[in-house]
Amino acid sequence: MTTTNHGEHTSLAAAFTHEHHEIDDAIEAYLASDEPEPRRRATPLLGALEALRRHIYLEEEIVFPHLPEGPLMMAMMVMHREHGELWRRMDALVGQLQDPAASGDDVDDDERARVLALLEGGTLPPGWVCRDA
Numbered sequence: 001m002t003t004t005n006h007g008e009h010t011s012l013a014a015a016f017t018h019e020h021h022e023i024d025d026a027i028e029a030y031l032a033s034d035e036p037e038p039r040r041r042a043t044p045l046l047g048a049l050e051a052l053r054r055h056i057y058l059e060e061e062i063v064f065p066h067l068p069e070g071p072l073m074m075a076m077m078v079m080h081r082e083h084g085e086l087w088r089r090m091d092a093l094v095g096q097l098q099d100p101a102a103s104g105d106d107v108d109d110d111e112r113a114r115v116l117a118l119l120e121g122g123t124l125p126p127g128w129v130c131r132d133a
Contacts, residue, residue, distance in 0.1 A: 012063070019055055023048045031107075031115055042097040049090050056083045 010018075026048035035041035060083065064076060107115070118124075 016055070016058075019051060023051050023055070026051070028116075028119055031112055031119070039098070046094065046097060049094060052086070053090065056086065059083075 026044040030041065030045035030048070033041045033044070060080070064079075067076065069076070
């Protein structure tokens, strides 16, 4: 259990879940934003990326070492690989967000609409699986 700023106790799982929701909310705010200035529009997303980096750090440095290796070894390997991929993509994305003129690869309106529709409860295309499945 951890203690919040208000003296309440919460589990680490609840704290991590809460942070996941905050990160998701910031990403959705970025996607829904109609702010015309790219750097201002990127502010919630940059905050989400920092929170996600902190989240990954806490998992890898504090949580993962306390998990039993045997039964979770494959899952841990997958999470480490996913964290590495996320980290590399976040580095690239932060570079684009901090210097929007360097990249013309912003999400277009159709892609933004697809993402928002899926986040609002849409469904994956029938039969779609991730690349490394």
